[in-house]
Amino acid sequence: MNVYSFPRGGISYEDSSVPQRDSSVVAFLPAISVIPLVQEGGGRVSAVVSVGDTVKEGMLIGWGSPNVHATVPGKVIRRVSWKNVHGREIEALVIRMGGYFEKLGKKEESFPWESLSPQDLRRLISDFGIVEMEGSGRAAAQMLTTAADPRRGLSLVVRCVFDDPWLAADYALCRERYKEVVEGSLIAAAIVRAARIVFAFSRGERELGDLFLREAGDAYPVSLMLTGSRYPQRNRRELELALRNYEKKEQVPLGSLLMLGPATLAAIHDAVRLRKPILDRYVAVGGSAVKKPQVMRVRIGTRIGEVFAGCGGFVGKPRCIVSGSPLQGRIVTDLDEPVLKTSFAVSASLNGQAGASGTWNCIGCGECRRVCPVGLDPEELYKSLASGLAGGKEARESRHFCHGCGCCELVCPSRLPLAGVIYDSQGDFS
Numbered sequence: 001m002n003v004y005s006f007p008r009g010g011i012s013y014e015d016s017s018v019p020q021r022d023s024s025v026v027a028f029l030p031a032i033s034v035i036p037l038v039q040e041g042g043g044r045v046s047a048v049v050s051v052g053d054t055v056k057e058g059m060l061i062g063w064g065s066p067n068v069h070a071t072v073p074g075k076v077i078r079r080v081s082w083k084n085v086h087g088r089e090i091e092a093l094v095i096r097m098g099g100y101f102e103k104l105g106k107k108e109e110s111f112p113w114e115s116l117s118p119q120d121l122r123r124l125i126s127d128f129g130i131v132e133m134e135g136s137g138r139a140a141a142q143m144l145t146t147a148a149d150p151r152r153g154l155s156l157v158v159r160c161v162f163d164d165p166w167l168a169a170d171y172a173l174c175r176e177r178y179k180e181v182v183e184g185s186l187i188a189a190a191i192v193r194a195a196r197i198v199f200a201f202s203r204g205e206r207e208l209g210d211l212f213l214r215e216a217g218d219a220y221p222v223s224l225m226l227t228g229s230r231y232p233q234r235n236r237r238e239l240e241l242a243l244r245n246y247e248k249k250e251q252v253p254l255g256s257l258l259m260l261g262p263a264t265l266a267a268i269h270d271a272v273r274l275r276k277p278i279l280d281r282y283v284a285v286g287g288s289a290v291k292k293p294q295v296m297r298v299r300i301g302t303r304i305g306e307v308f309a310g311c312g313g314f315v316g317k318p319r320c321i322v323s324g325s326p327l328q329g330r331i332v333t334d335l336d337e338p339v340l341k342t343s344f345a346v347s348a349s350l351n352g353q354a355g356a357s358g359t360w361n362c363i364g365c366g367e368c369r370r371v372c373p374v375g376l377d378p379e380e381l382y383k384s385l386a387s388g389l390a391g392g393k394e395a396r397e398s399r400h401f402c403h404g405c406g407c408c409e410l411v412c413p414s415r416l417p418l419a420g421v422i423y424d425s426q427g428d429f430s
């Protein structure tokens with residue numbers, strides 16, 4: 001079977017401090033949950049409960065885009081707010097767990113969906129607050145509405161590309177809940193009236209891809225595409241390059257592309273089939289400071305400090321805590337910050353983030369140019385930005401093509417914060 005990839009740059013990204021990805025463990029239920037009223041990438045949400053109210057597991061507590069639900073039963077004891085590392089004010093409700101779980105440990109009722117209209121399916125996804133869980137946090141119902149256009153011959157691409165070892169949680173989910181991911185793909189395809197579903201799997205995961213194909217059956221035109229495993233193959237731009245190559249070589253017309261990841265699709269399944277909001281998620285917990293890295297199923301709202309405690313705590317004082325992949329993630333400044341719908345990984349390391357500390361002068365080795373998948377010159381861009389110069393017109397424009405993959409920063413022997421400076425500059429000089 002052919003393997004499709006992007007034409008230049010990229011790295012083979014390995015990290016020995018990630019957890020084993022073949023299985024997961026269920027984390028302890030949190031005595032105190034912190035449920036943000038806004039998720040990353042989400043819009044405004046208004047609380048529909050107040051301090052002192054009793055809430056049930058799965059109950060709507062915030063109305064907006066996307067809706068927010070209580071992930072444990074209990075009492076709302078506080079309303080808190082803090083600023084994240086980007087200066088964004090986050091408001092949250094704090095719930096003290098108590099009382100009876102409506103869903104946990106119960107046999108779940110299964111609701112047939114095949115006769116529902118795309119509008120009804122979309123409404124369920126919106127009501128249950130489903131978001132893109134692999135990063136952006138955008139409301140899934142909105143993404144599906146924007147994508148739905150049968151005239152364009154849309155393909156739904158299921159993004160099971162594991163180019164980054166910190167996607168261990170997605171991998172464990174694909175192994176343990178593949179039926180739900182596949183059914184979620186069929187539901188999403190029905191909503192957007194996709195002409196085809198493409199399961200995009202990393203080259204080493206052919207067996208898992210075949211399992212997905214068999215599970216999908218013949219109700220829909222489905223195909224399997226194997227991708228390269230160099231990072232950032234999963235990135236939207238690099239995956240689209242591989243897909244267009246596949247389209248041409250295999251003569252499979254793809255039309256426009258809607259890319260969704262396995263966690264989002266499993267959540268779409270749960271909203272439609274089980275009438276359930278996102279109560280928990282798979283999280284890869286690891287890093288050199290963590291005693292026992294593992295993939296955990298964690299209730300949304302669990303404080304990050306408790307997640308690390310569930311892995312045996314720290315072996316030494318962590319210097320850097322990140323939510324998401326250390327290459328592109330967000331620095332966590334407070335262990336009381338909660339796990340969000342988008343927190344696919346949390347790591348605590350004994351060293352700083354890649355390129356974040358102990359920098360030296362550029363030695364002109366050219367490694368950053370070699371690995372940039374977009375073909376930029378990170379050295380030149382960094383120097384012009386770091387010296388406060390806007391650079392020439394060409395440099396000014398080229399920085400907008402940077403998608404922040406972090407490859408340049410990871411390979412830089414001088415540990416210069418290339419990606420951070422270049423990607424973060426995109427709002428400047430425009």
Ligand code: SF4
Binds near residue numbers: 371408
């Ligand atoms: S972070 Fe930007 S400049 Fe660096 S390798 Fe990625 S795309 Fe290129």
Ligand code: SF4
Binds near residue numbers: 365379408
């Ligand atoms: S990788 Fe680092 S040291 Fe090498 S040329 Fe690029 S910026 Fe300079």
